[in-house]
Amino acid sequence: MKEIRQPGAHSYVFSRYLEPIATVNPGETVAIYTRDAFEDRVTKDTDIPSKILGNYLNPQTGPIFVEGAEPGDTLAVHIMDIEPTRDWAVSAHLPNFGGLTATNTTRTLNEPLPEKVFIYKLEDNELTYNKRLKFPWRPFLGTIGTAPELEAISALTPADHGGNMDVPDTKPGNTVYLPVRVPGAYFFTGDCHAGQGDGELCGVALEITAKVTLKFELIKGKAIKWPRIESSTELMVVGSARPMEDAARIAYAELIDWMVELGWDQWEAYQALTQIGKLHVGNMVDTYYSLVAKIDKKYALVQD
Template identity: 30%
Template sequence: DGLAVDLLDIRTGDWGYCAGHVYEIREGQVIVSDRTRLPVEPMIGVVGITPAAGSMDTRRPAETGGNMDCRDVRAGTTVVFTAQVPGALAGFGDAHALQGDGEISGQGLETDAEVLLRFRVLPQKLSARPVLLRPGFVYTVGAHEDLAEAAWQATDDMVALVARTSGRPEDESRILVNFLGRLIVNQIVDPSKGARMEMPAWVFAPQALY
């Protein structure tokens, strides 16, 4: 079965830590300095399910999710997995108040958080790797020690998802991803690097995703 995890709300603590510095979080803003304040954009760095065999290293993103450090794993996002063990056994953690694509300092703005989630069982399986659904957009995610391989995983998964859910042939689906897709680096600092491919949601049949 597929497991859909709806991220309904993420509320951060009053401070965060990054690269040896502590930053105050006040009234929805990160106080970077006296002259610089940034709006909080809470996200969850680690979201995953239990693999069919072995265990998951929470430092590494993998086929079952894990430490993806993807800034689109935030309130309003649905993360879809293909369950590999009974009950899926999902886990979450590594809250960030703010993080850019790439996570170039090795950390986001690490903080505590209260997270409201909803779990749903889906009859269909979208992909072996995680799929993210946001209003207006769909993302496929890849992870590998080689960033290029992670990018190709995300790309090929998106092509397959477009073909399977829209009824288009594979060659047309690949052209659509070529014309409309945005390939984005999640993070380049973990032992396994991460990337995601973004596509507009109108390409897909809605009933095929949800």
């Protein structure tokens, strides 16, 4: 199996203006190595992130060129496995970043929150900081996406290309569908989390370095507007926007579109999601917030 490591500097934008670091073929399974969101710089409880961190966060591995991918296609990425490449994870409370703090856009005159680093030991599928802060290993890809047609988008931003969605549903066993907007798709991933609650409240999940096993497939001639996820039991769409209600509207509206593709009448799909849809918050901390709308396949795939 091909192993892909970033040669030189990692990427801090989802961008077609970068040189591809590797090529994959449709049908191919590869292992990709990722750094953590802090560039592996925060390593002990006494570190002060704001003094240690560089100008950019959330380094991505990529771009990876997908042979044969053309604008208007959809890239299907099967997440086969996520293995940690170290035995600890890090979280931290940062100044002006997070869900219960003033930020650079929700600007206030309040003093920033105190910084605090949490180094968790990873052992026996459990992450332990202390007796209360002890959580199971539930790994997923915080960031996964393709390059936009013209823009170069910060690796901190989730949008319709995927990116920094921070939704726990991009996990092993699930398939992520991404729009192809440039020849070769220009795939990026990174920011693996050993686990995370809904919302990623303080802004920093259980950040790890990882080896990620992905299988790529191409759906030719089928375009999607926003990232979709499929599990064995559910269909999902991720909407990212602010205010949060716009992320919710996008997620549900796109899920209706998906159901219409599957044969539903639009108004019956609207009605079905009213009664049986699921909607949870992925992140409420990034430059856009990400919500995941879901429907159980048991309802979505009913045959006439």
